[in-house]
Amino acid sequence: MERSFTDQLGRTIVVNYPPKRIVSIVPSQTELLFDLGLDAEVIGITKFCIHPIDKFASRAKVGGTKRLDLELIRSLKPDLIIGNKEENEKEQVEVLMSEFPIWMSDIYTLEDAQKTIAEIGMLINREPEAAYLNHLIYAGFTDLKTLALQNGIHKKVAYLIWRKPYMLAGRDTFIDNILTWNGLQNVIVESRYPELDLAELKLLKPDLVFLSSEPYPFKEKHLEEIGNAVPEARVMLVDGEMFSWYGSRLVKAVQYLFQLQKELY
Structure with missing residues (x-):
């Protein structure tokens, strides 16, 4: 089924829920996805997404946070991309926004980080794990x-x-x-x-x-x-x-x- 979510830039995205083909383009958020219990759902990560290290080798590397391989991301056909306003380049993110559901965080404080954890928990159907x-x-x-x-x-x-x-x-x-x-x-x-x-x-x-x-x-x-x-x-x-x-x-x-x-x- 499809569900709508609002990201931290105030944008509404529609995703197939729960998402099954996720590309994460921020290392700390990649680690979060695995710690919330995902595994095979995370199909693409950056070369800096080194935690947890046992997941690193088996995922497609879609470039760096500032230099994404857009063609590789397209080939993965993600049903969700998760990024961050500061860590990813605006121009590349805007290209991806025109083609895929992309949920962006915007974090300056610990409270923002906790809000992000809760919202990503909702986004991937892992709310109890995020709350813990x-x-x-x-x-x-x-x-x-x-x-x-x-x-x-x-x-x-x-x-x-x-x-x-x-x-x-x-x-x-x-x-x-x-x-x-x-x-x-x-x-x-x-x-x-x-x-x-x-x-x-x-x-x-x-x-x-x-x-x-x-x-x-x-x-x-x-x-x-x-x-x-x-x-x-x-x-x-x-x-x-x-x-x-x-x-x-x-x-x-x-x-x-x-x-x-x-x-x-």
Whole structure:
């Protein structure tokens, strides 16, 4: 049967329900689909959809999140495509919208992520599973906020996502919201992902500088480079998936962030 759904861009799509041929073009949402109990229904993923790894090899790879192979997607004949406003290129998404039902998320906060989990649960007929995931996420992040308050974690942080040029997570990003849940204040006041050189970063006087593992893979060798430029700050490598993946990975993020908070007491 056919059912209508409204995505987070306010668009109404009609899908064969429940969908049986899904292409997911965002890694965190791909992982969510599998964690909600789908398997054979997910027929196409991006080359970055590495979780769960045991599902990765057996799926068609439809390119990267920003460079989709539209012809391959057409050949798969999906009855549903699931994407995200920020992670996918508008022009390619608009082409796909003209040919297939495509449901788009638009996420800036933990609350947005939970809404997305619930709505994808409805979209794929996995509402109880989605509700349980959201229960775990809400309970875990509520505990994280309480712990941060109890331990007086109120530090200024810079979160680097790219090198050459240096780019940082600013306001109006999911990363910024996750920092806030953990008692951390972003020193970047600009929106989205501004560029900044290290001399400018030093002037912002962060207590902490987080070097993310993605999208740029910061490594141990970068700690000294940035530490020398911002000597008053503690420079740390962090797992970018735990700050920026907004699907079921948030359940794993709770334990990771508990451990991170302990390092910051």
